[in-house]
Amino acid sequence: MPPSRKPPQKVHLDVAVIGGGIAGLWLMHRLRSSGLSRALFEQEALGSGQTVASQGMIHGGIKYTLGGTLTGASEAIKDMPQVWRDCLEGSGQVDLSAAKILSDHFYLFSSGGSASKVGTFFASKLTRGRVHPVSGDERPEIFRHADFRGSVYQLVDLVLDVPSVLDALSAPLRDQLKKIRSTARWQRDAEGNAVLFADADGETLEVHAQRFILTAGLGNEKILEQLGCRTPQTQRRPLQQVMVRHHLPHRFYGHCLGAEKTPRLTISSHPLGDGTWVWYLGGSLAERGASLSPEKLITEAQRELCELMPWVDLGDCQWATLPVDRAEPRQRNFARPDKAAALRTDNCANVIAAWPTKLTLAPNLADEVLALLHEDDIQPAGGDIGALQTLPEPRVAPTPWEKAFA
Structure with missing residues (x-):
């Protein structure tokens, strides 16, 4: 369906998360106690791309010590298995008790x-x-x-089992998860803030947010380019x-x-x-x-x-x-990042670009984003998430092996 010619319907949120992998879903859970109005937007399926392509490993960094010494990467994530185990037992920062351990x-x-x-x-x-x-x-x-x-x-x-983690994370958030079309586009308003335009059943939604958090993996690069952001840069x-x-x-x-x-x-x-x-x-x-x-x-x-x-x-x-x-966020000499990264952009004050860099570090990424929101004193200003009901709910992506051996 072609984009509507009617005036866009404005939607205001405190936080809009862009990208429905485990990092984005985890962040949405951490925001539940904040009082901030929020929604997550996904263009394909939940977990599509890097999340479902991962091996599901929650590791503590020992694989980074194979040279016989501790490294920055090994120390940055040494506590993460216990963080995830607490969540799997239902006693952590996010309830993953419904997820399966392989x-x-x-x-x-x-x-x-x-x-x-x-x-x-x-x-x-x-x-x-x-x-x-x-x-x-x-x-x-x-x-x-x-x-x-x-x-x-x-x-x-x-x-x-990554699909079961996606199910466990997405189930309590159903009314806040929205699928947008590939025609979605980004612009900067007169104040230099990012605005998302999404077409939905005969109308265009004009989404404003105090903060857009980009957790879209490869999609971050495209969004930053549309907004004319020079930093942060990405690497593949x-x-x-x-x-x-x-x-x-x-x-x-x-x-x-x-x-x-x-x-x-x-x-x-x-x-x-x-x-x-x-x-x-x-x-x-x-x-x-x-x-x-x-x-x-x-x-x-x-x-x-x-x-x-x-x-x-x-x-x-x-x-x-x-x-x-x-x-990943660009590193000197294209080195592998040691930590999750949540970075402000150079010319859109309301955009934070975020990369967990490893599945293991999704909880750490949420900490980094929440710290930036606190530094910027983002307070609840209300929101009209009900206006997003014309957008469908995204499904969980199939695994690569389900598609390869169908």
Whole structure:
């Protein structure tokens, strides 16, 4: 339907969140006790993009210590697994008791002697309580095979079923979640503030907010460009993940230790509706895979798995890949950010651009945004969210493996 020619209907909110991934939904929950009028706007489906493409890992940073030392990244997120566990138990800042846990632990495994240096580090007091070695029947089933010669460590990390987290977060917010069309556009008003225009069933909504919080991942870049903002700038770090549909009994969640300071391979397991499971492969494999064709990457993944787990029969597996761009605030030399970031823009006083940078840090991002709202003394001024009822509610996005193996 073409945009309406009627005068736009003005809608005023205290806070408008743009982007319905876990970061945006988490922030909406944290705003519930603020008294601020609020709504979340999503252009596609809840979690579409980076959220449903994640492996669901809530990690405490041990994977960033594979060089044998603590790092800024490892220390920034060391407490996050407990923050999430409290929420999963219904006693945290957000109630996630309805979400599903795929695994209470994540593992780190090595092949042969590759863990000697990092094993010494893991035994030190610096990582006490965050990682410990396991052997014998304590190991995941896949590493109880007689041919396995490496070491296995259990981490405090956990793995969540991301769609169930999206369901748990979105269910109490239904009347505040609004789907907008791809024709939505941004302008600056006479005072230099951002205004959102969204078409809805024969009319145009003109949305004003004391603060627009951008949690749209890759979409942040486009919005900032439309508003003429020069800062903050964004960066993209591309991946190409591999999906392996199988009938194996092994549901594994872990990193493979390699020669680099990042995991050689990261494996998570996810259910399909027909009872089969998918191994979702990331780590250095996915980073290298960003520059490979899907066919070459699948061949590389098969070679890696056969080398690391030669006793596992991959004969009747189905394979697919998923390109993913990780959107982040620009860093010097395009380095990986250590922390979540909520940043004011240079020429729109009512816009905050936000990136969790990692699923794990969604709670931290909400803290950062709330701190900025407090600094700016944003107070409830009322709102007319009822005027948004002509906008439909967005659904939860399907997972990449549901689409790949439909």
